[in-house]
Amino acid sequence: MTQVFTNWAGVESCTPSEYLRPHTTEEVQAAVTAAGKAGRAVRAVGAGHSFTSTAMTDGTLLSLENMNRVLDVDTSSGLTRVEAGITLHDLNHRLAEHGLALENLGDVDVQSIAGATQTGTHGTGAGLRNLSASIESLEIVSGDGSVVEVSAESDPNDWRAARVGLGALGIVTAATLRLAPSFVLHGVDRPSTMAEVLDGMDRLAAGNDHFEFYLFPHSDRVQTRVNNRTERPAKPRTRVAEWLNDIVLLNRAFGLTQGVAKRFPSRIPAVNRFVARAWGTSERFDVSYRIFASPRLVRFVEMEYAIPRPHAREAITAVHALASSGRFDVSFPIEVRFVAPDDALLSPAWGRETCYIAVHIYRGMEWEPYFRAVEEIMDSFDGRPHWGKRHFQTAATLAPRYEGFERFLAVRDRFDPGRRFANPYLEAVLGP
Ligand SMILES: Cc1cc2nc3c(=O)[nH]c(=O)nc-3n(C[C@H](O)[C@H](O)[C@H](O)COP(=O)(O)OP(=O)(O)OC[C@H]3O[C@@H](n4cnc5c(N)ncnc54)[C@H](O)[C@@H]3O)c2cc1C
Incomplete structure (x- = not known):
């Protein structure tokens, strides 16, 4: 029976010739060997939460959901x-x-x-x-x-x-x-302004274990989030409070505003200002993973770029101006995060203090022209795209941005000389 696999965002799908759920490494080996004999490509898929076609194949698709111990x-x-x-x-x-x-x-x-x-x-x-x-x-x-x-x-x-x-x-x-x-985090969300956050950005990033913020197109208001380790005990929210905040406010109410934005694009500036004002101050003490992650029920498409930290202010200002220009229908906030230099060859944060800037478009609305315009800004700052999020780069444009690109290709040649794991996405970003 043919089975169509579609990603979370609903913007990529494939019809693999077989979709297997192995239980052991030996079963994975058997699947790869059999695919090799049949001349089929093999890809693994996780939760399908990449916005790109990185996991897609018309060959053998492996879900390791049964290998979860x-x-x-x-x-x-x-x-x-x-x-x-x-x-x-x-x-x-x-x-x-x-x-x-x-x-x-x-x-x-x-x-x-x-x-x-x-x-x-x-x-x-x-x-x-x-x-x-x-x-x-x-x-x-x-x-x-x-x-x-x-x-x-x-x-x-x-x-x-x-x-x-x-x-x-x-x-x-x-x-x-x-x-x-295990550790407990003290999390504080509070509103601020663009000027205040951009002026204090380096201090806030250095002075907190985890600092991020959201900017709203067509608004000067910014929502900041800081999470710091604390010795205080966790004080989890009640189930009702959790449901009200995570499901009703962050998803259902936000989803309603997105529905309005999609139906009446001319109202997007007002919708954004409303959402920006509605997001107030809150404080929590809880175990780390409950503070970091929350459910996402409102579907969207996303692009995210890693740029050198020294360019953060200029790049954020340019993206906010673009999103507020009226050229595109942008009803989602822009998200800014900070990451330390990395040594994995294809990590977008390889070798540099990194600022990540992410842009989103509500599902079903046009995203490509906006993302292309954002990418132009990111190109001017030597940006490297998140591999799981939309971008339009190719091996030719990516190679100069990664000192270890050729080294990675050499390792690929040894691990997969016959390109058993190739798909169109990898051909685009790594080459044949
Ligand atoms: C709502 C939402 C929120 C997100 N939040 C963040 C965030 O905060 N930070 C961030 O950086 N990203 C975020 N992402 C992006 C997401 O984390 C990445 O795209 C991630 O790769 C998705 O993981 P997955 O398990 O769904 O993998 P998939 O998307 O299914 O696969 C990703 C890649 O990994 C490969 N792969 C999967 N399993 C294996 C395996 N066993 N062996 C070899 N290769 C394998 C696939 O072939 C594919 O190339 C978010 C995405 C969504 C939709």
């Missing part, structure tokens, strides 16, 4: 071995039982650990790298079906390639992660 936990070193299909949500809960936690997270937790790390998924924190930085070693089924364990000890270059590997080196079947002891 925690295999081993060493609480003294924090080293934990997991199967690659475990979701961040399940991982967080299993780790909490052992007093461990990921030191940072993005704003949702539904991704698989392999899917999230292969595209360089990140949270915010000027002193913290993206999620893949916690990987000590990876088990990968490479193009000929053999199993390789990649770590800094086995080969530092392969390890730097494999941590953010775009699924180009093989199917990741397990990972050893180095984790932090």
